[in-house]
Each structure stands twice: as C-alpha cells, then as structure tokens.
Amino acid sequence: MSALGEAPAPFGAPEETALPGEAGGFFESGRPRIGGLLHPVAFSDLQEKVIKAAADTIIPPHPKWPTASEIGMVEFVGRYVTPSGYKNKHFPFATEDEFKSGLDKLGQSFVDADVAGRTEAISALEKAEDPLFEQLRALFYYGYYSRPRVTLAINDNLPAGRDFHGPPLPYGYLQTTEPWDEELLAQAEEHGSYLETDEVVRVDLSQLSWAK
Template sequence: MTAGFPHHSRPGYYPPALSEELSTYVATMAAALVPGGAGYPSGREAQVGRFVAERASGQDAEVLAAVAQRWPAGSDAEATASLVAMERDDPTAFAYLRELVYHGYYSSRRVLAAMIDRGYAYHGAPQPLGYPQSEELLVPSARRGSYTETTEVSRVDG
C-alpha cells in the first residue's frame, strides 16, 4: 500500500492479482482498442497492461479471466475481432474493459506528454490536479447556505 494516500487507484493497494497472461491480454486488447497514431502511443506503448495489473483487485482478475476466456486475444487481429464481437454481443463486458483501458491510457505519462505537446493543459489523475485552477476559482464568489453547530441543533416536533 502506498503510504500517505492509500486508495484503490494507487499501484499496490491490492496485492498482485493479475497473472502474466492476463496482463498480456489487457495489453493486447488495449493496443486494439487504442491503436495510437498522430503522435499518440498505442494502448500497448502506453503500458496499459502494466497500469491495470498494478491496480487490479481479485474481483477484477476474476472478471478479466472470464472476459479473456470468452473473447480471446492471441494476436492483434484476434483482439480486434473479439472487441467488435464483444461490443455487439456483450456490451457490459465491453464497457468494463473499455473503462479499464481508457483509465490506464489517459493516466499514462506517455499520453500526457503527447497531449501537452499538442497544447492541452491537462495534468492527469488524481483530480483535482487534472485541470489548471486558480485561487479565484477555488473560492466561492458568493456565500451560500449556512452552518449550525451540532450542539445547537434541536428536535423539531411537528
């Protein structure tokens, strides 16, 4: 567990759960789902498989194993065919895998560098570091609501 910020989105929060085969499966599916181009890395080059492996829970491993069994990815061509069929025939599994891949992809330093090279002012996860902020934006311009101490609250019988 990462000291100072124990959160399931951080690497090492869960004990290693993905086998080498599942990590490779995720990397192959990530390359098919995000092929890269125009200066952006592919899902494999962005190391999505590693990202997911470092953060996957035991439950994630079980779900991914079931997905991998039903939708094989022994090659890039097979991964592409499986993704097309999965999106059509099993949208829940497709959405699950897509979410893992996209989260890993847009958390990759390589992808963030490509975005910054193109002028995007994005800093990646975890938020609130994602977009530039100023003190002016962080402080409300008008006071709204109120605060009552717990000891000052009394029961209202109606």
C-alpha cells in the same frame, strides 16, 4: 500510529483515514486507495498478451501518440481489478475470476488475429453487452490518459491541450463536497411533485417582453 497515507492498506483506503468532513472530505470512508492495489493482480503470459492486444484495438496506435500496449497497461489493469475474495465495490467493478475468464475466452486466437479480426471480436463483446467490454474500455481509457507520456503528447499534438497538466484529482472534490441533507431529502420525497411527459404543455411566450 502512522500518519495518514504512510501505511496504505493492501486494499482500499489508507489504514489511518480522516474523519468525514476533516482533511479528506465527507466521503473519505471506503474510498479506493490512490494508485489502486498495493499488489496488482497477476496475469498469465497469455492474459497479458490479450490485455495488450485489446488495448491497441480499443486505442489504435498512432505515430504521434504513445502506444497503449507499451505504457504499463497490464500493471495498471491489475491494480484496478478486484482480487478474488474481496468485495467488488469500486469502479469498474471487475472481479478477478470473471475478468480473467473473459480474457481466456478471447485467448490466443485474439492475440494472433489481424486488426480487423481483433476489432470484430471487441465489437462482438460490445454488441453482446458483455461486462468485459465496458471494463476493458474504462481501464484502458483511464490507464492511457493517466500516463505522463500521454500528457506530454496532448501538450505537443493538440493546440487546446498545451496547458493540460494531467488527469483530475484522484478523488474529485471530496474535500469540498458537502454531505447530503437527509432531512431535506426526506421532505422532498414527501412533498415533491413532477409532471409526466404527456402532461407537459407548451408555454406561449409571444406576449412576454423584456422591456420594463
């Protein structure tokens, strides 16, 4: 039997996972694997070009900052897209077939377009509430700000970022977050109450005094 973390499963958490509340926290079971997929989803040459062009559209290049398309964004995206045949259960909930279909729809015309044309195409996705827009935006933001080169740029370019050490822990506060108290929640549902907005009234505080 391998130790925790030594033999990562191809999808999801390591094969040997900690019991809830021990070592890995209360929500260890079912967590996404650190670093995404062991084997990233592969994209066609055109799809890779679309990803890079979209990355530079959502995160415009700047001389003092690393260019999004030049810091391994394609591989990062491939590690966080759910492969065909697997249950889509992790953020940003991008499935391989639908994600690739969206990239293909943008296609060569998007790659060949100028900045204004690309911006218009991405804006159209946003206005149409196309899931592809939110997936691309989330993947690009997370991918970009997890890169060591970007961390160094934050240190160099932002006075408030000189002590920035990188993105938060992969799993947040799993080791310290306590599980929900199901019994207490059930009681709250039975006996809890709330006021509707129309029933809320202003409280007169004019007669209150902080003096004893």
